[in-house]
Amino acid sequence: xxxxxxxxxHSLDEAIQTIGxxxxxxxxxxxxxxxxxxxxxxxxxxxxINPIDSLRKIELLPGGGIRIGALVTNAATAYHPLVEERYxxxxxxxxxxxxxxxxxxxxxxxxxxxxxxxxxxYDPDTPCNKREPGSGCSAIGGYNRIMxxxxxxxxxxxxxxSDMCVALAALDAVVNVSAPDGDRCLAFADFHRxxxxxxxxxxxxxxxxxxxxxxxxxxxxxxxxxxxxxxDRNSYAFALVSVATGFELESGIIREARIALGGVAHMPxxxxxxxxxxxxxxxxxxxFSEAADIILRGxxxxxxxxxxxxxxxxxxxxxxxxxxxxxxxxxxxxPSA
Amino acid sequence: xxxxxxxxxxxxxxxxxxxxxxxxxxxxxxxxxxPWVSLLDALREYIGLTGTKxxxxxxxxxxxxxxxxxDRILSCLTLAVMKDGSEITTIxxxxxxxxxxPLQKAxxxxxxxxCGYCTPGQICSAIGxxxxxxxxxxxxxxxxxxxxxxxxxxNTHIIDAIxxxxxxxGHE
Ligand SMILES: Cc1cc2nc3c(=O)[nH]c(=O)nc-3n(C[C@H](O)[C@H](O)[C@H](O)COP(=O)(O)OP(=O)(O)OC[C@H]3O[C@@H](n4cnc5c(N)ncnc54)[C@H](O)[C@@H]3O)c2cc1C
Ligand code: SF4
Ligand code: FES
Ligand code: FES
Numbered sequence: 295x296x297x298x299x300x301x302x303x304h305s306l307d308e309a310i311q312t313i314g315x316x317x318x319x320x321x322x323x324x325x326x327x328x329x330x331x332x333x334x335x336x337x338x339x340x341x342x343i344n345p346i347d348s349l350r351k352i353e354l355l356p357g358g359g360i361r362i363g364a365l366v367t368n369a370a371t372a373y374h375p376l377v378e379e380r381y382x383x384x385x386x387x388x389x390x391x392x393x394x395x396x397x398x399x400x401x402x403x404x405x406x407x408x409x410x411x412x413x414x415x416y417d418p419d420t421p422c423n424k425r426e427p428g429s430g431c432s433a434i435g436g437y438n439r440i441m442x443x444x445x446x447x448x449x450x451x452x453x454x455x456s457d458m459c460v461a462l463a464a465l466d467a468v469v470n471v472s473a474p475d476g477d478r479c480l481a482f483a484d485f486h487r488x489x490x491x492x493x494x495x496x497x498x499x500x501x502x503x504x505x506x507x508x509x510x511x512x513x514x515x516x517x518x519x520x521x522x523x524x525x526d527r528n529s530y531a532f533a534l535v536s537v538a539t540g541f542e543l544e545s546g547i548i549r550e551a552r553i554a555l556g557g558v559a560h561m562p563x564x565x566x567x568x569x570x571x572x573x574x575x576x577x578x579x580x581x582f583s584e585a586a587d588i589i590l591r592g593x594x595x596x597x598x599x600x601x602x603x604x605x606x607x608x609x610x611x612x613x614x615x616x617x618x619x620x621x622x623x624x625x626x627x628x629p630s631a
Numbered sequence: 632x633x634x635x636x637x638x639x640x641x642x643x644x645x646x647x648x649x650x651x652x653x654x655x656x657x658x659x660x661x662x663x664x665x666p667w668v669s670l671l672d673a674l675r676e677y678i679g680l681t682g683t684k685x686x687x688x689x690x691x692x693x694x695x696x697x698x699x700x701x702d703r704i705l706s707c708l709t710l711a712v713m714k715d716g717s718e719i720t721t722i723x724x725x726x727x728x729x730x731x732x733p734l735q736k737a738x739x740x741x742x743x744x745x746c747g748y749c750t751p752g753q754i755c756s757a758i759g760x761x762x763x764x765x766x767x768x769x770x771x772x773x774x775x776x777x778x779x780x781x782x783x784x785x786n787t788h789i790i791d792a793i794x795x796x797x798x799x800x801g802h803e
Contacts, residue, residue, distance in 0.1 A: 297638060297646050300666035300712055324708045327669070328689050338644070340666065342713055373765065393778020394760060396690060398702045399709065529777035625774040 295330045298337055304345045306506065310474050312341045313502050319343050321365060321401040324392075325408045332416060334425060335409075349403075349506055352376060358512035361470075364403030364505045368458060369394070371402055381510060382620070383519035383540055387461035390523040390627035393530045403505040406459060406469065406485065409496065410452040410560075411532050412441065423449045424493045431493075439598040440534065443606070444590070445559040450493030451596055454486055454561050455532045457627075461521060463562035464538040464554040468509040473502050479509075486561030493560075515540030515552065520616035522609055523556075523627040533557035535606045536627070537613040541577065548572045548581075553589060553614070558606055565589045577618055579611060586610040638665060649712045655680065656724025664711050671695045673711035674721060682722040682751045686780075693779035696752040696759070697721050703759025722751035725758065733799065734758060737792035745783035753779045757793045761800070769794055 303309035313319065318337040320326055321344065329335035343349070349365040352374050360380070362371055371377055372388035392400065414420045414432035421430035433441050433451050441451040459482075467482040486497045499505070518541035525531040536556035542549040551572040555563040568588035575581040586607045593603045616623060622630040638646045648663035651673070660678055671688070674680045674697070686694030688707045695707040698720040725732040734754050737743070744750045756779045766772045772793055781789065 295667050297644070298666060299644075299646055300649060300710070320710075320713070322708075323710060323713065324690055324705070327708050327710070331688065340710075344713065369763075373763075393693065394763070394775050395693060395696055395703050395705045395756065395778045396708075398759075399704050529774055530780075625771050626777070 295327075296333065296336045296338075299339045300342065301339065302342045302345050306346060306348065306472055306504070309341060309343050309346060309504055310472060310502070312339075313504070317341055319504060321404040322367070322399040324396050324400045325404060329409060333418060334416065343504070355509060359510050361507045361509050362402055363507050365401050367398055368392070368400040368402065368405060369397040372397065380516055381461075381465065381514040382516050383514065383521060383538055384458070384461040384465060384510070386519070386521040386623070386627055387457045387536075387538055389625070390521055390533075390536070391457035402458070402508055405456055406462075406505060406508075407497070407499070408456055411455045412452040413437070415452060424452060424489075424496075427492070427494045434596060437598055438596045440532070440557075441596055441599050442559050443593045443595050443599060443602045444555075444563055445488045445561070446594075446596075447489045447491065447493070449491050450489035450560070452489065452493065453557055453559060454496070455557070456562075457521070457523060457533060457536060457556060459486070460536055460538045460554045460556035460562045462508065462510070463564050464540055464552040465510050465514065466552075467511075469505060470507045470509065471499060471503045472506050473500065473504070477506075478503075482562075483564065489560045496560075513540075513542075513550070515542065517620075518543055518617045519620060520613050520623060521627045522613040522616060522629060524605060524609055524629075528628060529626045535602055535609050537606075537609045539610075539613045539617040541614075541617050543577055543618075546576055548575055548577050551585070553585065553610060555589065555606060555610070558593075558602060563589070565591075577614070579615065582611045582614040583607070585614070649715075651711055651715045653711075653714065653716075654718040656720060666710060666712050668711045669707055670697070670699075670709040670711045670714055670719070671706035674706060674719070680721050680723050683755075684748055684751055686748070686752075691780075692749070692752075693756060694749050694752040696756045696779065698755055698759055701759075701762055703756050720755070722755060725754065732758070733796045734792065737795045738789070741788045741792040741795065743785055743788040743792040745785050749779060749781045749783075753781070753789055757796075760793075761797065766797075772797070 316338040320340045349363045351363045372385045414422045420432040442453045469480045523536040538554045540552040551569045568585040684694040686692035690708045697706045766775045
């Protein structure tokens with residue numbers, strides 16, 4: 295870890311004024327400090343935003359949705375009565391991620407900005423375009439079991455590892471950010487990005503901007519939802535493939551469907567065409583599998599991760615079935631019996 | 632280890648220690664620490680409480696779990712300076728008046744450790760979990776204790792010990 299100075303921001307204004315070149319915000323620290331210990335992230339000054347109490351609340355929005363503050367911890371969000379009751383899909387996805395200790399520290403803002411878990415990104419002795427633009431990608435042609443099967447580029451095939459964000463994508467969340475020149479709102483689909491030929495840029499947050507909160511519209515699919523996370527061990531491991539599903543059903547007919555995938559691309563993956571296709575159809579395996587084919591159109595593996603395509607297809611179908619019976623779900627978003 | 636003075640780096644920057652006050656296991660500690668000292672290193676190297684263990688130093692194993700204002704956290708991924716003013720409880724602080732904590736007793740009764748390296752983290756984590764009150768069934772306890780790895784593979788006994796204490800509490 296490089297030596298650095300430390301300061302606290304007590305207000306949003308102070309945070310925005312203090313941030314600049316070679317500085318970074320620190321919230322929970324669970325991703326930043328991990329990467330700084332490997333010298334992958336470096337900063338001359340850390341600006342601790344934890345004293346900004348205005349970013350640590352969950353509140354109802356006039357339109358019926360909720361606003362979750364950037365500094366609310368992942369645990370406090372998942373266990374908040376409003377979230378448990380109205381957005382159990384979000385609760386479930388958060389609780390499928392990391393460990394209880396990490397969720398007690400990790401913040402909602404930090405979760406959106408966590409970096410990839412590509413092994414080469416974490417290994418400074420290997421080329422990696424994300425870590426060092428122009429150096430090459432070690433995962434293409436290397437060991438790439440955990441990498442992307444959708445939306446990858448010739449520069450980078452890494453995946454975005456968050457669970458929480460898969461649910462936020464399915465729920466049509468909006469990210470609120472502030473900067474010295476004003477505030478903006480980014481639709482969740484516009485927040486993260488595909489790698490293209492600039493994989494060192496994970497998302498569309500501009501330098502100096504701070505995430506203040508995330509808004510979730512009213513529709514939370516509390517009756518028919520499911521988050522399925524497939525990984526190498528039952529708990530405390532990143533997703534190989536994950537699926538968030540929300541349905542609005544009427545006598546077995548799908549009125550509205552949301553399906554988002556994690557672990558397969560550089561951002562949560564949603565295909566609106568598949569959701570439109572399901573509208574008006576009976577909630578059966580046959581249609582789920584057709585929707586899965588639409589979602590996975592164009593999927594391509596890089597050798598060791600070829601299995602993810604078939605796995606994702608099955609996970610989509612299974613998770614859609616699980617969404618019909620949320621009461622059968624196991625803790626940690628494991629496949630139900 | 633003595634408190635450090637200011638440290639210059641090769642480009643002439645000078646890094647100043649920060650004044651930090653903690654209540655650790657009921658005892659007030661005041662010290663000057665450089666900003667990059669983790670809470671784990673502060674506890675072990677500066678306060679001399681070596682019960683909290685460093686397994687991976689990267690958030691992967693849970694050996695460094697402590698309670699911060701009652702919540703279980705990983706001390707390796709926390710800067711000490713970020714916890715200024717907090718109340719920290721480590722494995723050294725959970726016995727009361729010379730009496731082992733019920734979880735400590737249960738760990739002995741159930742043979743819930745072999746080398747013992749993960750044990751302080753396991754016990755602090757279990758105390759935090761019980762306070763959270765979200766784990767009722769054995770499956771839920773396993774899920775909510777998954778952040779603490781045991782290289783010796785004593786997990787089954789660890790869950791037995793925790794279930795034992797949970798059940799005792801339930802029947803009080
Ligand atoms: C062992 C381990 C396992 C994990 N497993 C999972 C998992 O299975 N699923 C999962 O989803 N996640 C997992 N995580 C990742 C974890 O969820 C993230 O590390 C966490 O959400 C990051 O939040 P933080 O508050 O700690 O961020 P920090 O580490 O404090 O910050 C991360 C980045 O965000 C910036 N930042 C933070 N807050 C703001 C803000 N408000 N505005 C602008 N910039 C900001 C920081 O400058 C930094 O660049 C795991 C982490 C570890 C260590
Ligand atoms: S996949 Fe992306 S993050 Fe991984 S080595 Fe290639 S460029 Fe780096
Ligand atoms: S030492 Fe902190 S989690 Fe391993
Ligand atoms: S008892 Fe040895 S690591 Fe758990």
